[in-house]
Amino acid sequence: SLVTLRELLKDAQERNYAVGAFNTNNMEIIQAIIEAAEEERSPVILQASQGGLKYAGLEYIVAMVEVAAKNATVPVALHLDHGTSFEQIVKCVRAGFSSVMFDGSKHPLEDNIQKTAKVIEVAQAAGLSVEAELGKIGGTEDDITVSEEDAMMTNPEEAKYFVEKTNVDALAIAIGTAHGPYKGQPKLDFDRLKTIRSLVSTPLVLHGASGVGEDSIRKAIELGITKINIDTDIRQAFTRGVQDVTNNKPEEFDPRKILGPAKEEMKEIVKQKMRLFGCSNKA
Numbered sequence: 691s692l693v694t695l696r697e698l699l700k701d702a703q704e705r706n707y708a709v710g711a712f713n714t715n716n717m718e719i720i721q722a723i724i725e726a727a728e729e730e731r732s733p734v735i736l737q738a739s740q741g742g743l744k745y746a747g748l749e750y751i752v753a754m755v756e757v758a759a760k761n762a763t764v765p766v767a768l769h770l771d772h773g774t775s776f777e778q779i780v781k782c783v784r785a786g787f788s789s790v791m792f793d794g795s796k797h798p799l800e801d802n803i804q805k806t807a808k809v810i811e812v813a814q815a816a817g818l819s820v821e822a823e824l825g826k827i828g829g830t831e832d833d834i835t836v837s838e839e840d841a842m843m844t845n846p847e848e849a850k851y852f853v854e855k856t857n858v859d860a861l862a863i864a865i866g867t868a869h870g871p872y873k874g875q876p877k878l879d880f881d882r883l884k885t886i887r888s889l890v891s892t893p894l895v896l897h898g899a900s901g902v903g904e905d906s907i908r909k910a911i912e913l914g915i916t917k918i919n920i921d922t923d924i925r926q927a928f929t930r931g932v933q934d935v936t937n938n939k940p941e942e943f944d945p946r947k948i949l950g951p952a953k954e955e956m957k958e959i960v961k962q963k964m965r966l967f968g969c970s971n972k973a
């Protein structure tokens with residue numbers, strides 16, 4: 691059965707590693723992530739975004755992940771990624787998720803706190819964990835200036851206030867990463883992370899981690915990041931796998947012979963991440 695985020699991140703915090711949270715949209719992606727976790731003996735978080743739920747459907751995602759978790763010998767959590775409405779959170783609670791993210795980062799601080807608290811009330815009562823977001827994690831395509839980027843980053847004092855008010859299970863912070871592929875190498879604000887960690891004992895989450903250099907990832911974990919989100923690197927692996935087949939064997943028409951290699955590409959990437967995050971051999 692599924693485990694909660696709280697349970698996974700507690701162990702990660704105690705043993706100084708981060709759990710990988712991988713975005714999932716179809717059966718091949720789920721299988722790639724689960725097989726990687728089994729082979730690496732790693733706890734794992736499968737998460738579905740707004741787009742993922744729209745694409746596959748809530749019921750398909752839950753059913754497929756439940757099958758995967760039932761047969762798994764490693765702990766598996768099913769998490770909603772960037773939930774934006776209370777109604778959707780309630781749907782996920784009812785459908786069998788073990789954890790949800792409520793992303794109220796676009797709202798002013800007090801509104802974010804209030805909306806997050808409302809989500810926590812229903813989700814925690816049903817036994818689910820809740821991740822919130824403070825500061826804005828944008829996309830690399832958003833085209834923002836340096837001063838705008840600075841203003842988007844998480845304010846450490848606000849983070850302290852936020853967790854005191856909400857008692858949230860995990861907090862996503864903005865320290866310079868962005869969703870999507872990077873043009874160059876992102877520069878993370880490690881001093882900010884250090885300050886936040888010194889004020890907040892809640893597990894901290896790094897979004898936008900695809901494309902971030904290995905040294906930066908290791909340092910972020912050392913400074914207290916315990917959940918790391920990966921989507922783009924999996925998408926790119928999938929597409930690389932498909933293109934390899936369709937370029938080298940244009941006459942291939944069996945979907946299994948196109949998606950099979952794509953799945954292997956994704957699995958390899960996920961295994962690499964698990965080793966990098968230190969969650970390999972922690973299950």
Ligand code: G3H
Nearest residue numbers: 739740741742772869921
């Ligand atoms: O956080 C966003 C995910 O990386 C992707 O979101 O599936 O809605 O495009 P999406």
Ligand code: 13P
Nearest residue numbers: 870897898899900921922
């Ligand atoms: P990437 O786009 O860098 O993989 O980030 C994914 C993410 O943060 C999902 O919430």
Ligand code: ZN
Nearest residue numbers: 869897898919
């Ligand atoms: Zn994200």
Ligand code: NA
Nearest residue numbers: 868870898900
């Ligand atoms: Na990224």
